[in-house]
Amino acid sequence: MTKPTVNIVAPLGKTVDLELFFSDLSTLGQPFSDESVNFVDALSSALLTNSAYKMYPEMIALGFWLRRANIQRLKQQVLTDSIIRLPRGVVFHVAPSNVDTIFIYSLIISLLMGNKNVVRVSGKPSLQKDLIVQLINDLLLSPALTDTSANLLIITYSHDDVTSRYISEKADVRMLWGGDKTVGYFSALPIRPTSVDIKFANKYSMAIISAEHINYLSADELYLQARAFVNDSYSFGQMACSSPRAICWVGDTSSISIAKSKFWQVVKEILYGFEHELTESNYIDKLAYVFEHASKHRSKLNETSENSVLTIVDVALSEIVDSEFHCGSGLFLQAEVDKLTDLNKHLSRKIQTLTYLGFTFEALSDWIRSGIYGVDRIVPFGKSLDFDYVWDGVNLFDGVSRIVSIK
């Protein structure tokens, strides 16, 4: 086999024999070892205290998720006395090039389980990615983290089959971020019969709103909810797979009509002062999308839309999911139903997150059992971008560990 060539981004200054990295499993750790927990805690402290990260909300969110208290809580949920859980071995993480922090979550989960990790990050320059890699490099200099250092390799390589194939054949788990195309590409490269893939496909997310509930909210409450919705939607230019791209209004026609105008009015006001990252090119994409959609489906631009930042298109319920062409950038397809079950047949496996406003936990848990093929998570407004170790319906701790039974 041709020797692959990779560029090691972390740990910096280390020369690594790839062959040896994969074959030496003596450094596999114990789940939630003191050292791994300390490393995660150090990462958290740095993210939360260093002002360099303050301007990136997703870095702060990451810092919070990595706090010692949260990790202890995870440990209690994951490690139970009744089962023996061990690391699977070498985990190959293929990070997405566009959301700069998400691979850190799955990497940390894998490190905490005691696995060895190879992370392929994109060679494309990204300030957030560079910051986090630099931070990891700084931490790994500590003599107290030699095991972590031995179990972690962050690399870049030019897209070549040889390297992808080589690592795929050595890995026990492949964690494939990056959507349908990346998953498809790696799926064609063989893994060992004993290895597993964790795949993250392209996903589409929506909001469900009870009109009646909106109409009950005080102005202050409505503002907070609308603010949360804006954060959910505009944080990554609406391109995160969990950001809502469509809104399904639930209720009778007259309540919906009142609720819509109240809600969008507040959203519009919030957006005047919101630092979104949308550019001219995004606006053109979005305008072209609205034209194309109208010409094909006779959809109507909603009267609330008056500039390029907030774009609402009234569509038939059957058009509310457009996982193929939806361009993000502050575009909301909008439809109405009498009751949640009217939405059931549109919720395919492509649907990831439903952010909701105005439904009780009981109502939602009854509904989700009423014959729905898709939907991975249902979260209140403001929580769409929160990471959870159960992602796209998969428990990532389970994915990177093996359970041994002794009878």
Place this chain on the structure above:
Amino acid sequence: MNNLDFFYNQPSPYSLSKEHKREAIELHLSRLDTHHYQNCKSYQNMTNSFRHGNWLSSNSLLMPVRLFKQQELKSVPQEDVFKVLTSSGTTSQVVSRIILDRGTASNQSKVLVKIMQHYLGLQRLPMLIIDHPSVVKDRTSFSARGAGILGLATFGRDHTYALDDDMTINIERVKSFSEKYSGQPVFIFGFTFMIWQYFFQELKAKNIHLNLSDAVLVHSGGWKKLIDVAVDNTVFKQVAYNTCEIKRVHNFYGMVEQVGSIFVECSHGYLHAPDYADIDIISAETMKVLPYGEKGLIAVSSVLPYSYPGHRLLTEDLGTIYGEDNCACGLKGKYFHVHGRVPKAEVRGCSDTHAVEQKL
């Protein structure tokens, strides 16, 4: 029918002062609005969509030029379709498809003649084409390059191609052309990048100096590749003079979606809107018209597109209008500069479609 006699009867394609122009062109464009609304289902649906929001005015709907890449838009019955123009996709392989009937095609030629004659005179001049001959051989499938050359070739005679099929310059042919017509006006045409790369650069490398001092050089096709190597209009003109002694250079801005009513660079270095067309600068953030002097998206309108709804288009190019009717060159009409394409946005999101596509 699209009757353009009012415009044809003007003494030059740059005659109408702004009040007259506004009235004439708006009347004509609003007739086209109605025609396309009634005869193109897609256009009707799109107009209806923008009835309610205040994002774009549905009364003078600016259609993103990209729509011609996404679907076939036609406002005449299928039996009237005379030919289909396609663009050469630069950034992607998707091409624009422009449906022409005989009337629209004929108006395109007529208007192009009116505009070009303004710069070239009524006589057909000996013509040097900075391209290779096979680019126009297959007349059934018009690439934008081929169509552009064929369209302009009618203004010349003794068509001489400066390049061979492998894009290398044919020095003998070029030299004999310049010697044969020495001291006479000639017409040189090509695409901006081709001229720079395969003509000027080759002449420089081979240390050949041509005397084409009575030539009019007309070129188009965008500056993107030249900006990458730090060549702007001033440099281009200087090199035209240094290598060939060419003093009259006219760049023009046009697109396959609005063939005919092109915007030609005047003697003072500004692109000018002819009577048949107009230009506005639009803020991408609001989609509203910006005042002169501000940079924004170029919107172009033209009285020609009858067989397809391309009379009011929003391009993906950035430009600045400097004024109307008061350019130092003396021509009427708005005058402006084009600054190139809107920069591509950084791709965000959980899926890496672009990165992987490049690889595959």
